[in-house]
Amino acid sequence: MEKMSLFFDHSSTTPLDPQVLEAMMPYLKGEYGNPSSHIHSLGRSALKAVDGAREETAKLINAQPDEIIFTSGATEANNMAMKGLALPRREKGGHVLISQVEHFSVLNGAKRLRSYGFDVSQIPVDNYGVIKLDEMERLIRPDTFLVAVMGANTEIGTIQPIKEAVSLAKGINPGVHFHCDATSSAGWIPTDVKDTGVDSLTLSAHNFYGPKGVGALYLRQRASLEPLLDGGFQEGGRRAGTENVPGIAGLGRAAALARTHMPDRLSRLGMLQERLWGGLKEKLQFLHFTGHPRERLPGHVSFWIEYAEGESLLLMLQVKGIMAASGSACSSNMLAGDEDELIHSHVLAAIGVPQDICSGSITFFMGKDNTREEVDYVVQEMPGIIEKLWAMSPAYSDMLKEIGTGT
Numbered sequence: 001m002e003k004m005s006l007f008f009d010h011s012s013t014t015p016l017d018p019q020v021l022e023a024m025m026p027y028l029k030g031e032y033g034n035p036s037s038h039i040h041s042l043g044r045s046a047l048k049a050v051d052g053a054r055e056e057t058a059k060l061i062n063a064q065p066d067e068i069i070f071t072s073g074a075t076e077a078n079n080m081a082m083k084g085l086a087l088p089r090r091e092k093g094g095h096v097l098i099s100q101v102e103h104f105s106v107l108n109g110a111k112r113l114r115s116y117g118f119d120v121s122q123i124p125v126d127n128y129g130v131i132k133l134d135e136m137e138r139l140i141r142p143d144t145f146l147v148a149v150m151g152a153n154t155e156i157g158t159i160q161p162i163k164e165a166v167s168l169a170k171g172i173n174p175g176v177h178f179h180c181d182a183t184s185s186a187g188w189i190p191t192d193v194k195d196t197g198v199d200s201l202t203l204s205a206h207n208f209y210g211p212k213g214v215g216a217l218y219l220r221q222r223a224s225l226e227p228l229l230d231g232g233f234q235e236g237g238r239r240a241g242t243e244n245v246p247g248i249a250g251l252g253r254a255a256a257l258a259r260t261h262m263p264d265r266l267s268r269l270g271m272l273q274e275r276l277w278g279g280l281k282e283k284l285q286f287l288h289f290t291g292h293p294r295e296r297l298p299g300h301v302s303f304w305i306e307y308a309e310g311e312s313l314l315l316m317l318q319v320k321g322i323m324a325a326s327g328s329a330c331s332s333n334m335l336a337g338d339e340d341e342l343i344h345s346h347v348l349a350a351i352g353v354p355q356d357i358c359s360g361s362i363t364f365f366m367g368k369d370n371t372r373e374e375v376d377y378v379v380q381e382m383p384g385i386i387e388k389l390w391a392m393s394p395a396y397s398d399m400l401k402e403i404g405t406g407t
Helices: 016-026 043-062 074-089 106-113 133-139 162-171 247-282 310-319 346-350 354-360 373-391 393-407
Strands: 068-073 095-099 119-123 145-149 177-181 198-203 215-219 288-289 299-306 362-366
Touching: 016 043, 016 247, 043 198, 043 215, 043 247, 068 074, 074 106, 074 145, 074 177, 074 198, 074 215, 095 106, 106 119, 119 133, 133 162, 145 162, 145 198, 162 177, 247 288, 247 299, 247 373, 310 362, 310 373
Parallel strands: 095 119, 095 145, 145 177, 177 198
Antiparallel strands: 068 215, 198 215, 288 299, 299 362
8 A cells, every 4th residue: 555645844845836847847948048148039038937927926916027036035035135224224223123933034134133233123922923013113213224024924823914013113113114024925825015015025936836946025116225146137136146047937837826726725725724723622632722723824733732742743643644844943852052952942932832841843734735634634643643652751641640649
């Protein structure tokens, strides 16, 4: 019997859609021209592909084509937005404000800005991982020039109130630049840069069925950033380097497919999400869901289980043919500082998950190809897996002894 292989880790990547691969293939084979060499036909063909993809990417987020800058991915786009805005004012200094639950490309980008002399503050979140708008209001200063809040968090699924945050920030300081890392949300939920009012936004192709190694930065018209790369004049002089034509063509097709199929996907993934959430809640003890119960990514279910270690849980799921993700860095046996100090997930820490019991954090992020039967299989297998982990847990054994003795 062929081993089952079920993919529930769409938080890390998504499979390449066959239609996306089809759109890429001509530029991996005969159409090998450079878009900058548009005097001849091969160059013009490549330029046409890039321009077409720019239009489709812009449509996905309700932007203008000339507001789209193609990058090597989300990390470059986030760095471009933050450092490109900050470096021209390095002599002047200023204040940067980010949320506690940002991706490492934003967190570490902010650390770099701090090393350059900028002040950096973090916006606290509540127990669901939603930014506290009253705290954000308190933290914004006259010299705050950059605010960065992600669209949604892949670890706990929570969607942030971006429109309200932008309105609040600009109401206090009209000159602030608001950046949104929408890597986890663009292509999954409606994303409208005009409606929200963000000044820049990051998206990544491989997070919505496109190829790896290509992404985009939306930069509002009249907003200016200093380029990070010196070289030629590609991307309107904002990002030097020969364009990744096959990848960009794939991003454009993935964006078009996401826009077309989003309503159906939202409905279907919502149904699967409810089925998995309800099934796990019914079958498992000591279960704690993470993230907002309603304002969360479609098809996303995240939780931690007391007395169950995350890495062991992932390995036992893999034996059953189920691929999921650990939402906690403390399950990876990485060490920081002291010899026995485990690195704790900054997201789980921000929402108040105790460090000593966070290692059972798991994320199931379903995609367009997952089925009800697959969800039911997960619900069926989870209790037996958890019981095996509890049987190996000294903490669980101690808990049972305490209950048994009445202490």
